[in-house]
Amino acid sequence: GAGVSQSPSNKVTEKGKDVELRCDPISGHTALYWYRQSLGQGLEFLIYFQGNSAPDKSGLPSDRFSAERTGGSVSTLTIQRTQQEDSAVYLCASSFRTGDSPLHFGNGTRLTVT
Template sequence: GAGVSQSPSNKVTEKGKDVELRCDPISGHTALYWYRQSLGQGLEFLIYFQGNSAPDKSGLPSDRFSAERTGGSVSTLTIQRTQQEDSAVYLCASSYGLGGNEQFFGPGTRLTVL
């Protein structure tokens, strides 16, 4: 399939543990986005990568959250010392990064922090 893929699809962890979420964007897409959606809430922007530019980290909720994008392709979102309020669905999207282009979303990773 040529869509955006994310792994794992579900992650259950204990409070205080670190987690890594992975996103494989569509080949050729230069822009990659991370969002999260908590229960009953809308999409919350976390971070945005565009080519080789410095990422827009303005949506990261705390310094426990970080993300990398290696080689302009795969991205990893890391949450350190997880808290129960981090429980949410984490969505990744990619696009061609040009104006007027829609974002294509992966299926998401459901994170549950016990």
């Protein structure tokens, strides 16, 4: 079956512009996560959704970052007024349930801010 789908796969933007990253989770997965991975680094947690609500936004780096999820499915991560330090790979994952169910990741969106 289809895995987690993310778009675009690559995004180059100028500093100060807004960007939207999209995630389409595996059908039936109620939990959705956003992570960020900088070059050669591990994964940094950003935000978690259970259904359409976000019980944990603790990882969002600043108020320039926001995310929403509609219909318990597709999620959008928005970065406003992008900065060069926002350059990274943004990974989305989904899981069937929380607590003891593995996350399944998409291939990410590589964001480059020039």
